[in-house]
Amino acid sequence: xxxxxxxxxxxxxxxxxxxxxxxxxxxxxxxxxxxxxxxxxxxxxxxxxxxxxxxxxxxxxxxxxxxxxxxxxxxxxxxxxxxxxxxxxxxxxxxxxxxxxxxxxxxxxxxxxxxxxxxxxxxxxxxxxxxxxxxxxxxxxxxxxxxxxxxxxxxxxxxxxxxxxxxxxxxxxxxxxxxxxxxxxxxxxxxxxxxxxxxxxxxxxxxxxxxxxxxxxxxxxxxxxxxxxxxxxxxxxxxxxxxxxxxxxxxxxxxxxxxxxxxxxxxxxxxxxxxxxxxxxxxxxxxxxxxxxxxxxxxxxxxxxxxxxxxxxxxxxxxxxxxxxxxxxxxxxxxxxxxxxxxxxxxxxxxxxxxxxxxxxxxx
Amino acid sequence: xxxxxxxxxxxxxxxxxxxxxxxxxxxxxxxxxxxxxxxxxxxxxxxxxxxxxxxxxxxxxxxxxxxxxxxxxxxxxxxxxxxxxxxxxxxxxxxxxxxxxxxxxxxxxxxxxxxxxxxxxxxxxxxxxxxxxxxxxxxxxxxxxxxxxxxxxxxxxxxxxxxxxxxxxxxxxxxxxxxxxxxxxxxxxxxxxxxxxxxxxxxxxxxxxxxxxxxxxxxxxxxxxxxxxxxxxxxxxxxxxxxxxxxxxxxxxxxxxxxxxxxxxxxxxxxxxxxxxxx
Numbered sequence: 001x002x003x004x005x006x007x008x009x010x011x012x013x014x015x016x017x018x019x020x021x022x023x024x025x026x027x028x029x030x031x032x033x034x035x036x037x038x039x040x041x042x043x044x045x046x047x048x049x050x051x052x053x054x055x056x057x058x059x060x061x062x063x064x065x066x067x068x069x070x071x072x073x074x075x076x077x078x079x080x081x082x083x084x085x086x087x088x089x090x091x092x093x094x095x096x097x098x099x100x101x102x103x104x105x106x107x108x109x110x111x112x113x114x115x116x117x118x119x120x121x122x123x124x125x126x127x128x129x130x131x132x133x134x135x136x137x138x139x140x141x142x143x144x145x146x147x148x149x150x151x152x153x154x155x156x157x158x159x160x161x162x163x164x165x166x167x168x169x170x171x172x173x174x175x176x177x178x179x180x181x182x183x184x185x186x187x188x189x190x191x192x193x194x195x196x197x198x199x200x201x202x203x204x205x206x207x208x209x210x211x212x213x214x215x216x217x218x219x220x221x222x223x224x225x226x227x228x229x230x231x232x233x234x235x236x237x238x239x240x241x242x243x244x245x246x247x248x249x250x251x252x253x254x255x256x257x258x259x260x261x262x263x264x265x266x267x268x269x270x271x272x273x274x275x276x277x278x279x280x281x282x283x284x285x286x287x288x289x290x291x292x293x294x295x296x297x298x299x300x301x302x303x304x305x306x307x308x309x310x311x312x313x314x315x316x317x318x319x320x321x322x323x324x325x326x327x328x329x330x331x332x333x334x335x336x337x338x339x340x341x342x343x344x345x346x347x348x349x350x351x352x353x354x355x356x357x358x359x360x361x362x363x364x
Numbered sequence: 365x366x367x368x369x370x371x372x373x374x375x376x377x378x379x380x381x382x383x384x385x386x387x388x389x390x391x392x393x394x395x396x397x398x399x400x401x402x403x404x405x406x407x408x409x410x411x412x413x414x415x416x417x418x419x420x421x422x423x424x425x426x427x428x429x430x431x432x433x434x435x436x437x438x439x440x441x442x443x444x445x446x447x448x449x450x451x452x453x454x455x456x457x458x459x460x461x462x463x464x465x466x467x468x469x470x471x472x473x474x475x476x477x478x479x480x481x482x483x484x485x486x487x488x489x490x491x492x493x494x495x496x497x498x499x500x501x502x503x504x505x506x507x508x509x510x511x512x513x514x515x516x517x518x519x520x521x522x523x524x525x526x527x528x529x530x531x532x533x534x535x536x537x538x539x540x541x542x543x544x545x546x547x548x549x550x551x552x553x554x555x556x557x558x559x560x561x562x563x564x565x566x567x568x569x570x571x572x573x574x575x576x577x578x579x580x581x582x583x584x585x586x587x588x589x590x591x592x593x594x595x596x597x598x599x600x601x602x603x604x605x606x607x608x609x610x611x612x613x614x615x616x617x618x619x620x621x622x623x624x625x626x627x628x629x630x631x632x633x634x635x636x637x638x639x640x641x642x643x
Contacts, residue, residue: 066541086545099542103560112556116547165546 017042017201018063018169023072025058032058034225035072040169040203045195047204047212049248050222056205059222060171063203064093076168087116092167096174098158100146106132106157107142113165131160134194152183159191163198172204176211188214209249213237221245242362246288251322253289253333257361269329275304275356285363291322293358294334296341296350303353307332311348325352387620393613401609411614422598422615428509429595430622432584433577436516437570440524443517444569445562448528453537463529466522478515478586482506485587507589515583520576524569531565571630578623595619 018040025033033055040046050056061067063074065086074082081089092113101109110131111124119127129139135156141149146157155175162170172191176184192215195202206212212219213233220230221244229241240246243254256268257276261283264273276287300306309327321341323334334352392403398410415422451459469477484490485506492502505511539561543553581596590597595615602612 064545066545086541087547087549091545093542093545095538095542097536097538099536099538101539101543101557112543112548113546115556116543116549116552161546 015042016040017077019073019075020059020063021073021075023059023062023074024070025055025062025067026070031055031225033062033069036222036225036227038220038227038230040201041218043199043201044217045192045202045204045215046218046220047206047216048220048222048227049206049209049212051207051248053224054222055225056222057173060093060173060203060205063169064091064171065089066093090168091171092162092165092169093171093173094158094162094175096177098154098175100154100157100161102147104146105142106137106144106146106149109146109157110160110164112161127164128160131163132156134163134197135160136190151179152187155179155187159194163200167200169201169203172202174206177206177208184211185214191215209236221248238360240288240360240362242364243286243288246360246362251291251333253287253291253294255287255289255330257285257287259283267330270307271328276359276361277356279361279363282361282363285361288360288362289332289354289358291333291335292320293354294332294352295354296334296336297353298351300351300353304356305359306351306353308349308351311350323350325350327352390613390616393610394617396610396613398610399608408610411610412618414611415614415618422595425593425595425598426619426622428584428592429578429580429619432509432513432516432580432594433574435513436520436577437524437574439513439517440520440573441566441570444521444524444528445566447525448532448562448565451525451529452532466525470522474519475582475586478519478582481515481518481587485511506587507591509588509592512584512588512592512594515587516577516580519580519583520573523576524573527569527572528562528565531562531568534565535561567630567633571627574626575623578619 016039020036020038020040023033023036023038024031036059048056048059058067062069065081065084065088069082072082073080076090101112104112107125107128110128114124114127128142132139132141137153137156137160141153146154149157158175176187179187188211191202195215204212204215209219209221216233218231219233219236220227221236222228223244229236229245231239236245237249240249246252247254255270255274257265257274258268259278260266260273265276265278265287267274267287274287279285295303297303297306307325307327309325309332311323312326312331313324315322315324316338317335319338320335321338323336323341325332325334332352389403394411395407395409396403396411397406397408398414400406414420451463455462482489485502486492487502487504488496489502495502505514535558539557540553543557544550548556579596581594581600584590584592584594584597596619599612599615599619602608602615606612
């Protein structure tokens with residue numbers, strides 16, 4: 001692991017760099033990307049997350065100019081770029097496959113965009129070494145066959161090559177998905193630092209919300225071609241707009257609830273009345289209760305909502321432990337720091353609960 | 365004996381008997397006294413002396429063979445590359461059918477197919493006959509060096525096409541898109557990425573067709589009508605009508621040396637590992 005970057009975070013710009021206006025892409029009558037409106041701010045690290053088939057890759061390819069939108073516009077600083085080919089756009093994509101040129105050395109790969117611009121050999125060379133230093137590739141790698149590099153080294157080559165193009169916006173198509181966990185964590189942090197140092201705008205797509213949380217200034221969540229939520233990592237985590245976003249974040253308790261019209265709420269499959277912070281007039285919906293919001297209680301009055309159940313399973317998640325607790329017809333998930341639950345009773349009976357303010361109410 | 369060597373033994377014996385032995389026999393005969401049938405008994409350079417005698421015109425047969433082969437390779441490269449691009453990237457679900465159509469002629473004997481072309485181009489044949497019906501007449505193309513070349517291009521097209529297609533299909537499609545994204549124009553992306561990556565497949569095809577075309581004899585005999593004599597024809601004549609095995613052997617050895625030389629040079633520039641995506 002590298003030491004923390006000493007330079008202060010770049011001042012966040014609020015100017016709009018790129019606007020996607022009603023962007024739509026139709027394949028055989030199917031809307032892969034459906035009327036996406038999105039503004040990318042200058043210097044921001046924006047991550048689009050979504051499961052496979054949610055249209056995030058298609059969205060990115062339209063930004064890069066590799067796919068033509070069926071409808072809508074892409075506007076860069078007030079000028080439409082939708083009709084420009086990839087080589088005319090100030091965007092550059094780091095592919096999932098990295099798309100390194102196998103017949104070239106590390107140096108030749110990095111210099112490729114400069115060579116295309118007919119930059120002199122000596123200037124190319126100088127720039128390549130600077131970029132290699134930036135992405136932490138040893139100088140000796142300049143002449144190395146790119147296919148003999150390790151996975152992490154190839155990532156760095158691809159990154160340096162994209163930077164050599166000197167784009168205003170770097171696009172990332174899940175470049176870390178094939179990397180093992182430890183290295184991925186390192187590269188995530190490096191990428192965030194690189195974003196900060198370079199002052200470029202990054203648009204990153206991934207299916208891992210965890211990855212998005214680590215790196216991004218803002219996160220957009222895509223579902224079936226639509227951008228369903230856009231916000232800071234905190235907003236996405238704390239205030240998911242629907243079940244899909246909440247569940248995409250990770251395992252969570254989704255409780256179907258309806259108002260008993262006397263101020264209390266009925267949870268499907270559980271006995272009793274519950275406290276839920278509803279949303280306006282909605283009488284029906286789902287209460288999202290994160291496993292880490294569920295606590296083990298000493299007595300029934302310690303939380304707004306309280307349930308008695310039995311632990312059926314427990315899973316060690318590193319520093320935390322996840323418990324599956326059977327309550328009525330439901331199984332509740334609870335996550336506690338390791339060791340927090342002192343030696344349980346022989347019957348596995350447990351009293352759990354959560355506060356109404358820790359749950360999020362969504363209507364769909 | 366280690367298991368590897370023990371298992372390889374049958375193949376080694378087969379190669380020794382089926383591949384090395386005939387070559388050694390030919391080599392030995394090439395140093396035998398002219399017009400004798402005893403190899404290993406005598407040693408003579410007379411056969412080579414005869415070939416290299418300035419008065420001997422057998423070099424023209426060599427020149428025709430190598431010239432035809434080179435021209436065949438050149439034409440096939442230009443023809444097969446675009447077809448290969450089409451099969452791999454453009455034709456989509458028509459590709460398998462078109463590929464099969466290219467393979468199909470291989471199920472029919474080469475000589476039969478060449479006689480088919482003779483019937484097609486013959487006076488009062490398919491083409492000429494059809495044109496006569498409408499008051500014209502067909503071009504007089506048969507039995508010429510040009511027709512020999514046509515026959516060779518026709519015969520060896522699949523041998524050029526399939527290595528080319530293999531090379532192209534092993535190439536990730538991302539790379540050209542990435543090159544364009546990195547600022548390359550269409551031409552630059554083709555020159556710097558597509559073509560170099562297609563080269564191994566093309567080179568294998570070129571090598572294969574060159575070797576096959578240098579040894580070709582049926583084309584010059586059937587559609588070329590022996591308008592020019594190629595070296596394989598000379599070798600055949602030496603072994604059959606002339607009953608001069610040592611001379612035929614010496615010609616064979618020289619042809620083998622030429623083809624072997626070209627092959628080695630080409631292979632030294634070729635990276636099979638990369639073609640197969642192993643590196």
